[in-house]
Amino acid sequence: xxxxxxxxxxxxxxxxYVTPRRGPRYSVPVIVLSAILLILILPPTIFLxxxxxxxxxxxxxxxxxxxxxxxxxxxxxxxxxxLINTTIYSxxxxxxxxxxxxxxxxxxxxxxxxxxxxxxxxxxxxLGIPGVLYTVSWLLIxxxxxxxxxxxxxxTGVKVAINVYSMWGMTLIEGVHFVPLTxxxxxxxxxxxxxxxxxxxxxxxxxxxxxxxxxxxRMGLPGVMALLLLVFIRAxxxxxxxxxxxxxxxxxxxxxxxxxxxxxxxxxxxxQSGAYSVCLLLIVAALxxxxxxxxxxxxxxxxxxxxxxxxxxxxxxxxxxxxxxxxALMFMLVTGLPLVMLVFTSLQPFYEGVTPDSFSRxxxxxxxxxxxxxxxxxxxxxxxVMGASVSTFVVPFTALCxxxxxxxxxxxWILDQIATAPLVFPAIVLSVAFLYVFVNLPIPLYGTLLSVxxxxxxxxxxYGMRYAYAGVLQIHRELEDASSSSGAKQSxxxxxxxxxxxxxxLVSAWLFIFLLAVQAVSLPLLLVGPGTExxxxxxxxxxQNGQVTELASMGVVWVSLMVVVSACFHFVTRRYQVxxx
Amino acid sequence: xxxxxxxxxxxxxxxxxxxxGVFGVTFEVKKGEMxxxxxxxxxxxxxxxxxxxxxxxxxxxxxxxxxxxxxxxxSDKIVQMYDRDIGMVFQSYAIWxxxxxxxxxxxxxxxxxxxxxxxxxxxxxxxxxLEMVGLLKFKRRSATQLSGGQQQxxxxxxxxxxxxxxxLLDEPLSNLDAQLREQMRAELKRIQLEWGVTTIYVTHDQAxxxxxxxxxxxxxxxxxxxxxxxxxxxxxxxxEFVANFIGRTNMFRGQCINVAEAGSMGxxxxxxxxxxxxxxxxxxxxENVSFVVRPENIQLRDVNxxxxxxxxxxxxxxxxxxxxxxxxxxxDLDGKFQLLxxxxxxxxxxxxxxxxxxxxxxxxxxIFS
Numbered sequence: 038x039x040x041x042x043x044x045x046x047x048x049x050x051x052x053x054y055v056t057p058r059r060g061p062r063y064s065v066p067v068i069v070l071s072a073i074l075l076i077l078i079l080p081p082t083i084f085l086x087x088x089x090x091x092x093x094x095x096x097x098x099x100x101x102x103x104x105x106x107x108x109x110x111x112x113x114x115x116x117x118x119x120l121i122n123t124t125i126y127s128x129x130x131x132x133x134x135x136x137x138x139x140x141x142x143x144x145x146x147x148x149x150x151x152x153x154x155x156x157x158x159x160x161x162x163x164l165g166i167p168g169v170l171y172t173v174s175w176l177l178i179x180x181x182x183x184x185x186x187x188x189x190x191x192x193t194g195v196k197v198a199i200n201v202y203s204m205w206g207m208t209l210i211e212g213v214h215f216v217p218l219t220x221x222x223x224x225x226x227x228x229x230x231x232x233x234x235x236x237x238x239x240x241x242x243x244x245x246x247x248x249x250x251x252x253x254x255r256m257g258l259p260g261v262m263a264l265l266l267l268v269f270i271r272a273x274x275x276x277x278x279x280x281x282x283x284x285x286x287x288x289x290x291x292x293x294x295x296x297x298x299x300x301x302x303x304x305x306x307x308x309q310s311g312a313y314s315v316c317l318l319l320i321v322a323a324l325x326x327x328x329x330x331x332x333x334x335x336x337x338x339x340x341x342x343x344x345x346x347x348x349x350x351x352x353x354x355x356x357x358x359x360x361x362x363x364x365a366l367m368f369m370l371v372t373g374l375p376l377v378m379l380v381f382t383s384l385q386p387f388y389e390g391v392t393p394d395s396f397s398r399x400x401x402x403x404x405x406x407x408x409x410x411x412x413x414x415x416x417x418x419x420x421x422v423m424g425a426s427v428s429t430f431v432v433p434f435t436a437l438c439x440x441x442x443x444x445x446x447x448x449x450w451i452l453d454q455i456a457t458a459p460l461v462f463p464a465i466v467l468s469v470a471f472l473y474v475f476v477n478l479p480i481p482l483y484g485t486l487l488s489v490x491x492x493x494x495x496x497x498x499x500y501g502m503r504y505a506y507a508g509v510l511q512i513h514r515e516l517e518d519a520s521s522s523s524g525a526k527q528s529x530x531x532x533x534x535x536x537x538x539x540x541x542x543l544v545s546a547w548l549f550i551f552l553l554a555v556q557a558v559s560l561p562l563l564l565v566g567p568g569t570e571x572x573x574x575x576x577x578x579x580x581q582n583g584q585v586t587e588l589a590s591m592g593v594v595w596v597s598l599m600v601v602v603s604a605c606f607h608f609v610t611r612r613y614q615v616x617x618x
Numbered sequence: 619x620x621x622x623x624x625x626x627x628x629x630x631x632x633x634x635x636x637x638x639g640v641f642g643v644t645f646e647v648k649k650g651e652m653x654x655x656x657x658x659x660x661x662x663x664x665x666x667x668x669x670x671x672x673x674x675x676x677x678x679x680x681x682x683x684x685x686x687x688x689x690x691x692x693s694d695k696i697v698q699m700y701d702r703d704i705g706m707v708f709q710s711y712a713i714w715x716x717x718x719x720x721x722x723x724x725x726x727x728x729x730x731x732x733x734x735x736x737x738x739x740x741x742x743x744x745x746x747x748l749e750m751v752g753l754l755k756f757k758r759r760s761a762t763q764l765s766g767g768q769q770q771x772x773x774x775x776x777x778x779x780x781x782x783x784x785x786l787l788d789e790p791l792s793n794l795d796a797q798l799r800e801q802m803r804a805e806l807k808r809i810q811l812e813w814g815v816t817t818i819y820v821t822h823d824q825a826x827x828x829x830x831x832x833x834x835x836x837x838x839x840x841x842x843x844x845x846x847x848x849x850x851x852x853x854x855x856x857x858e859f860v861a862n863f864i865g866r867t868n869m870f871r872g873q874c875i876n877v878a879e880a881g882s883m884g885x886x887x888x889x890x891x892x893x894x895x896x897x898x899x900x901x902x903x904x905e906n907v908s909f910v911v912r913p914e915n916i917q918l919r920d921v922n923x924x925x926x927x928x929x930x931x932x933x934x935x936x937x938x939x940x941x942x943x944x945x946x947x948x949x950d951l952d953g954k955f956q957l958l959x960x961x962x963x964x965x966x967x968x969x970x971x972x973x974x975x976x977x978x979x980x981x982x983x984x985i986f987s
Contacts, residue, residue: 237712239699241726
């Protein structure tokens with residue numbers, strides 16, 4: 038899962054937008070940090086807007102002001118058909134994700150189903166699977182020569198009964214991909230709601246089903262709606278599934294249109310992709326504003342008191358084996374099947390689908406090639422360096438920004454605003470924007486690993502901000518005041534008091550951002566060049582080239598590595614009770 | 619009315635060791651009575667209450683309400699919580715935020731399966747109950763606009779609206795500030811008397827329990843250690859725990875000299891000399907006993923007021939705390955023991971004075987230790 042817990046700033050951030058009336062208007066650290074942020078964020082934004090309004094000369098400089106590109110969008114058929122496709126696909130996947138995720142969360146949090154704790158394991162594993170790999174596994178399962186079509190053919194004789202390269206295929210894969218996210222978020226909604234609301238209903242004479250309908254569901258509704266919108270937004274700006282499934286099936290969505298018009302190396306249609314990007318950006322920004330409003334509503338019913346709280350677990354009797362089976366089935370659907378398919382494929386000398394013959398052809402050759410010297414090893418190394426650099430830059434930087442903002446230092450609210458702004462950029466838009474910047478820079482940054490690191494740092498800045506902000510709010514203000522009154526300077530207070538107390542949140546944020554950064558494909562896709570391959574991009578290319586078995590073996594190795602990271606993330610988060618919504 | 623017999627409910631902590639619960643609690647509540655379960659946190663009072671409500675299933679024992687079995691461990695019979703006709707006020711009030719004041723209070727009637735209520739019935743009953751708790755003028759408001767005290771009243775109205783056989787109150791005042799708490803306490807008592815509803819009240823606050831209850835059951839570590847009226851519990855504590863938990867007291871240890879019958883007077887050879895005590899229960903000669911005497915029951919006397927008699931100890935006042943209508947004296951009994959005395963402040967005694975203290979035998983209670 039590449040986009041876990043993605044969303045908007047914690048609702049508590051609003052409190053920081055209050056500027057103190059007295060004292061200096063600004064401070065040196067705030068100015069320095071704002072400057073760094075602006076240097077990172079402004080150029081891509083400006084370039085993006087400019088290319089959509091100016092013609093571009095062959096040498097890359099801007100020509101005259103024009104509205105041509107927007108006219109082309111509005112008059113052409115592609116934009117609106119893509120918009121409609123994107124909407125259908127996003128609604129569909131949001132509904133699938135919410136229904137399955139909520140079902141899981143209800144079973145896990147509110148019943149005594151055996152084995153319910155194992156669902157968490159599924160979520161931890163999914164966090165370690167890059168979106169591109171997940172999509173590919175599903176394409177192998179549901180593809181022309183995949184096991185599903187094979188079974189149907191054996192049973193009914195119909196050849197290639199289902200075509201996964203279709204709208205429903207896209208929707209299904211994206212929806213299932215988001216189940217671990219919706220499961221985790223719904224679980225926290227259910228856990229945050231005092232069980233005595235339900236008990237009070239039962240004591241009023243309402244039976245469990247009626248209680249569920251009148252109380253649990255009604256009180257949970259704002260949370261469900263907010264989550265629905267969140268998944269909708271994530272699907273709206275998603276790239277992996279539309280690129281791998283949609284393009285092959287000729288179903289265009291906004292993100293793939295941007296990708297296609299930016300991909301051509303020779304005569305690149307800057308204006309066209311710029312206009313597309315600006316439109317997508319505006320839509321996502323509007324949706325995020327709406328989401329912010331909804332999620333504020335969603336929190337109004339939550340009582341995080343902890344006092345007198347007991348989880349209400351419903352005894353299902355014999356029925357609990359049915360729910361147990363349902364959980365196992367969902368685990369297989371969400372995590373198990375794709376992984377099995379991947380391992381199976383990685384052990385094949387060549388991919389021909391799942392046939393009786395293929396079981397006699399198991400070989401480890403792919404792994405031998407993989408572990409030997411060559412580009413595979415390089416790209417794994419590149420990726421780890423890239424992920425670690427991004428996290429190591431973003432986490433301390435945002436920790437400082439968040440602390441200044443949360444403690445309402447003069448002018449620090451602006452840090453919070455700027456650092457969370459990249460949230461409105463869908464990854465592919467940010468990628469296009471940075472592409473313009475790097476191509477036009479006098480320094481040869483284009484195609485280097487540094488360019489990916491810079492772009493990713495901007496992309497994940499809001500996530501770092503969110504973790505650090507929530508972490509700072511958990512630290513009692515007086516702990517810092519005690520340091521100041523002991524004679525410590527602000528900088529010493531930050532280094533000696535705030536950072537150590539924030540350690541749990543920061544480690545958690547580091548691992549989380551690392552996981553997101555190394556698994557994203559849409560951001561580095563347009564930026565990497567020869568010699569700076571990134572695993573997710575390599576996987577993407579291998580699929581395009583039809584090197585399925587190499588892809589699978591590389592995927593297996595990579596997932597095993599990432600599951601370790603994801604498990605660490607899980608334990609750190611639990612150990613320090615990190616809150617980041 | 620309500621009978622709880624040999625109730626067992628054991629909680630397992632993660633590591634497997636027991637983590638609280640109740641171990642064989644038996645009591646009976648009379649019709650119309652205000653019955654309190656009192657004890658420190660973790661004593662099992664809330665567990666007992668939740669078992670009566672049906673929110674927890676006991677391990678063994680039986681619970682019956684109005685001669686109807688609610689739970690019986692032996693025959694495995696259990697009546698579900700929603701079929702029990704018991705009203706409950708939760709510690710957190712559990713007022714549903716997505717409903718109005720009226721809808722919250724009307725909910726038990728709307729979901730009723732025993733009897734169908736017409737719209738007029740509901741309107742009438744809810745108005746009546748809201749009127750009683752003083753919330754009638756807020757009935758169209760959203761429940762989220764209520765203050766803590768008002769939420770508390772609404773929770774009470776919701777619990778009473780269908781006139782249940784039994785009302786359960788789980789630390790209902792613990793989330794209110796001190797002033798409001800006293801006011802609500804009086805109001806709870808008034809409403810309970812007015813409706814005549816049998817009530818079980820759970821609290822850890824002994825003053826609250828004393829003020830409100832007809833009878834009190836004191837619980838400690840899952841066992842019921844004493845059951846009686848507030849006067850009995852205070853005047854005749856049956857264990858050191860009860861004596862210490864309820865009010866302030868002086869306690870000394872010693873041995874019983876002779877056999878003492880229940881209700882008789884006897885002498886204890888103690889750390890501070892021979893003291894004649896009241897024995898609420900029979901104790902044999904030579905047995906280890908303690909005796910307790912409340913600070914306000916001790917009389918202070920002048921050292922020069924003639925020879926010291928029975929039950930008189932002598933010491934030096936180390937501290938005097940003036941509290942207005944009364945003063946509190948700490949008396950040092952020759953370096954080893956401390957005695958706390960509450961006496962009228964006008965007697966002239968001050969810190970540093972030597973005084974005698976008389977422990978009236980009928981107020982000095984011997985306890986098996």
